[in-house]
Amino acid sequence: MTDRKAQLAANLAQVEERIASACAAAGREREEVTLIVVTKTYPASDVRILHQLGVRHVAENRDQDAAPKATACADLSLTWHFVGQLQTNKVRSVTGYADVVQSVDRAKLVTALSAAAVRGERELGCLIQVALDAESGERGERGGVAPDGVEELAAAIESAPALRLDGLMTVAPLAGEYAGRQRAAFDRLMEISSRLRAGHPAANMVSAGMSGDLEDAVAAGATHVRVGTAVLGVRPRLG
Numbered sequence: 001m002t003d004r005k006a007q008l009a010a011n012l013a014q015v016e017e018r019i020a021s022a023c024a025a026a027g028r029e030r031e032e033v034t035l036i037v038v039t040k041t042y043p044a045s046d047v048r049i050l051h052q053l054g055v056r057h058v059a060e061n062r063d064q065d066a067a068p069k070a071t072a073c074a075d076l077s078l079t080w081h082f083v084g085q086l087q088t089n090k091v092r093s094v095t096g097y098a099d100v101v102q103s104v105d106r107a108k109l110v111t112a113l114s115a116a117a118v119r120g121e122r123e124l125g126c127l128i129q130v131a132l133d134a135e136s137g138e139r140g141e142r143g144g145v146a147p148d149g150v151e152e153l154a155a156a157i158e159s160a161p162a163l164r165l166d167g168l169m170t171v172a173p174l175a176g177e178y179a180g181r182q183r184a185a186f187d188r189l190m191e192i193s194s195r196l197r198a199g200h201p202a203a204n205m206v207s208a209g210m211s212g213d214l215e216d217a218v219a220a221g222a223t224h225v226r227v228g229t230a231v232l233g234v235r236p237r238l239g
């Protein structure tokens with residue numbers, strides 16, 4: 001094993017242990033939670049190693065980094081998640097490799113994603129990103145729609161050709177009433193998810209929790225955690 005592979009294997013084992021413990025503590029089956037490794041800023045060679053180590057879900061947040069990486073790893077069976085703020089001029093590129101876009105937060109983006117998916121002849125999974133700290137009608141600083149805008153977007157996604165409504169995503173807010181209260185934030189996301197699922201039963205994905213707060217997310221009921229730093233190391237720059 002190379003040094004890098006040994007390092008990633010050790011880190012993955014630690015994250016796996018954390019997820020397993022959090023599931024046990026919450027009385028959940030380990031299979032209920034899927035690990036998505038956020039590979040942003042790290043090279044395609046790391047994605048390749050992660051695949052060898054059994055990782056099947058990876059996430060990226062910037063198209064400029066993600067597109068060449070996905071191309072370099074096109075031979076691997078991986079599910080690619082796009083989790084960053086997405087400008088409509090990047091939609092066509094993102095739709096070329098992403099299986100799921102987790103950061104859908106406005107109607108204009110739904111229209112653009114649908115057009116690109118139709119044109120690329122593929123079905124694209126969509127998660128609505130919820131900004132728990134956004135006021136009604138506004139968007140969050142790091143993207144996301146305010147909780148009261150979720151239903152309207154869900155209806156738009158569901159009626160858009162080539163898009164599939166998979167569920168919700170959030171990033172725990174750094175400011176506002178949920179700052180430093182990850183568990184409360186994720187509980188709130190689960191409430192919004194329950195309401196969404198009442199009308200859209202198949203939209204049962206709940207993507208929440210990162211390196212620092214995955215236990216809170218698993219305790220609240222998240223189905224997917226997005227872990228970068230704890231697997232790959234501290235990123236060399238903001239990403």
Ligand SMILES: *Cc1c(COP(=O)(O)O)cnc(C)c1O
Pocket residue numbers: 038040061083084171209210211212226227228229230239
């Ligand atoms: C970078 C990122 C993560 C992973 O964060 P870590 O703290 O490195 O685990 C998760 N979700 C999103 C949306 C991100 O941009």
